[in-house]
Amino acid sequence: MAGLDDIRERMTAYLNEQGIAAVSAWxxxxxxxxxxxxxxxxxxxxxxxxxxxxxxxxxxxxxxxDKWEELYGKKVILTFGLDLYAGTGxxxxxxxxxxxxxxxxxxxxxxxxxxxxxxxxxxxxxGYDKAAGRYRCPAEAVCEAYLYAIADExxxxxxxxxxxxxxx
Amino acid sequence: xxxxxxDGVLRRYGEQALLTGETGARRARAVIRPVPERSGEGTQxxxxxxxxxxTDRFLxxxxxxVPVAWGDRVEWSGPPCRVSxxxxxxxxxxxxxxxxxxxxxxxx
Numbered sequence: 001m002a003g004l005d006d007i008r009e010r011m012t013a014y015l016n017e018q019g020i021a022a023v024s025a026w027x028x029x030x031x032x033x034x035x036x037x038x039x040x041x042x043x044x045x046x047x048x049x050x051x052x053x054x055x056x057x058x059x060x061x062x063x064x065x066d067k068w069e070e071l072y073g074k075k076v077i078l079t080f081g082l083d084l085y086a087g088t089g090x091x092x093x094x095x096x097x098x099x100x101x102x103x104x105x106x107x108x109x110x111x112x113x114x115x116x117x118x119x120x121x122x123x124x125x126x127g128y129d130k131a132a133g134r135y136r137c138p139a140e141a142v143c144e145a146y147l148y149a150i151a152d153e154x155x156x157x158x159x160x161x162x163x164x165x166x167x168x
Numbered sequence: 169x170x171x172x173x174x175d176g177v178l179r180r181y182g183e184q185a186l187l188t189g190e191t192g193a194r195r196a197r198a199v200i201r202p203v204p205e206r207s208g209e210g211t212q213x214x215x216x217x218x219x220x221x222x223t224d225r226f227l228x229x230x231x232x233x234v235p236v237a238w239g240d241r242v243e244w245s246g247p248p249c250r251v252s253x254x255x256x257x258x259x260x261x262x263x264x265x266x267x268x269x270x271x272x273x274x275x276x
Binding site for chain 2: 023025026027029030031032033034038040042083085131132133134
């Protein structure tokens with residue numbers, strides 16, 4: 001696993017902890033009734049910079065395997081879709097979206113899921129999504145993260161995970 | 169359909185529905201039936217970023233004395249619904265009945 005498979009879930013969990021209703025986009029269940037706006041968390045883009053795992057981070061000893069491992073890093077830029085949906089037939093959907101974006105901005109200014117650092121947060125104009133039957137405000141957050149890979153003595157990469165850029 | 173004839177239909181085939189909206193809660197007798205999809209296209213559920221959404225609709229034909237408005241919540245023997253459109257149907261100068269289209273609400 002690359003550590004990217006559950007990255008949306010980590011963002012979703014962080015937002016819910018901060019009091020912002022969020023779901024990882026396209027869940028395999030029926031849509032739930034909610035009060036106020038809900039953020040649909042998707043991974044819109046993942047860009048890596050540089051070539052391969054070129055940044056040598058050092059060595060560490062794996063006691064279980066009784067071997068030294070080399071760690072290599074790679075910076076990635078992740079763009080999360082945080083589209084806000086509101087309004088369930090009653091009025092007030094647009095106001096709910098504005099309130100939710102304010103809370104979203106507050107939550108991502110003061111923190112972030114472990115391993116990620118927000119570089120940009122933006123939103124677009126609210127419109128009405130007929131397919132969803134909801135007001136929708138496109139929003140996204142550009143985050144910086146490090147993937148670090150573990151190579152064994154032979155130089156083969158065994159696995160790689162997301163590691164916060166701020167923690168390296 | 170005359171008002172008297174429609175009253176007979178309501179008495180025989182109707183059920184009690186509870187309408188809740190900006191004008192408060194009120195009870196009405198109504199015939200509520202699924203709207204058949206004639207096109208054969210589409211499915212009962214549509215995937216959306218927030219989860220699957222029911223796409224089916226119900227036709228509401230209710231008593232003339234209880235107005236129905238967009239956004240009203242309707243509780244009846246089927247799934248709780250919201251009114252997506254509503255009109256008063258008139259015969260001459262008097263309202264014969266209220267006709268509305270209902271869409272199921274999201275799950276609790």
